[in-house]
Amino acid sequence: xxxxxxxxxxxxxxxxxxxxxxxxxxxxxHAGDIGDLAVTDAIKKLKPLRAVYGNIDDDxxxxxFPLNNRFFCxxxxxxxxxxxxxxxxxxxxxxxxxxxxxxxLFICGHSHILKVQFDKTLNLLHMNPGACGIYGFHQxxxxxxxxxxxxxxxxxxxxxxxxx
Numbered sequence: 001x002x003x004x005x006x007x008x009x010x011x012x013x014x015x016x017x018x019x020x021x022x023x024x025x026x027x028x029x030h031a032g033d034i035g036d037l038a039v040t041d042a043i044k045k046l047k048p049l050r051a052v053y054g055n056i057d058d059d060x061x062x063x064x065f066p067l068n069n070r071f072f073c074x075x076x077x078x079x080x081x082x083x084x085x086x087x088x089x090x091x092x093x094x095x096x097x098x099x100x101x102x103x104x105l106f107i108c109g110h111s112h113i114l115k116v117q118f119d120k121t122l123n124l125l126h127m128n129p130g131a132c133g134i135y136g137f138h139q140x141x142x143x144x145x146x147x148x149x150x151x152x153x154x155x156x157x158x159x160x161x162x163x164x
Contacts (some may be wrong), residue, residue, distance in 0.1 A: 001074075004019050004028075004029055005030075005047075006130070006133045007144075008030060008032060008035065008129050009112055009133050010034055011035045011131075011135040011136065012034075012036035012038070013035070014038065018143070018161070023046055025145065026097070028043050028048070028050075029050045029080060030051035030053075031080055031107050031109035031110075032051070032057065032109045032156075033057065033082060033109060033133075036054065036163060037060055042060075048071055051080075052072065052080050053066070053084055054110065064135065070103065071089070073148045074148050074151070075103045075150045076148050076152075077103040078105045079103040079105070079106050079107050081094060082108060084106060084107070084108050084110070085108070086126055087117055087119035087126055088119075099122065099161070102124045104125065105124065107108070107128070107129075111147065112137060112138040113126075113130060113138070114129060115130075122162060129143050140162065141163070142160055144158060
């Protein structure tokens with residue numbers, strides 16, 4: 001079993017509250033708009049990190065992290081990208097590929113809106129953890145945590161960090 005902390009849209013912000021949850025996870029996944037790489041450096045000092053770059057990220061982040069990160073965590077096929085859309089309205093840049101070869105878990109950020117939705121058409125779980133940074137239009141800073149046990153995604157929790 002692997003305990004995952006999923007976050008996005010830090011926009012250069014990292015704090016002790018985020019790091020407290022990082023310490024409780026086995027792995028941390030970041031769905032883009034990292035901002036300053038000091039954010040991912042702080043996370044990597046504590047736990048393994050999988051991340052993608054987002055639209056605000058500079059060339060340094062783009063050299064370190066991919067646009068799309070597809071991998072297996074235990075028995076779950078995972079695809080993380082920053083601007084992915086959502087069921088029925090996936091980003092045009094990935095739409096054909098996600099329809100032809102859907103993962104079991106599709107993760108994106110960008111919207112700053114926390115959303116977890118099952119896509120019945122593609123038989124996949126879509127997750128957007130919202131934004132845990134302090135910049136953007138969101139009112140409450142959020143992250144997600146869950147477990148992957150074999151091919152099961154379970155014990156999903158919303159973490160509300162508080163007002164930005």
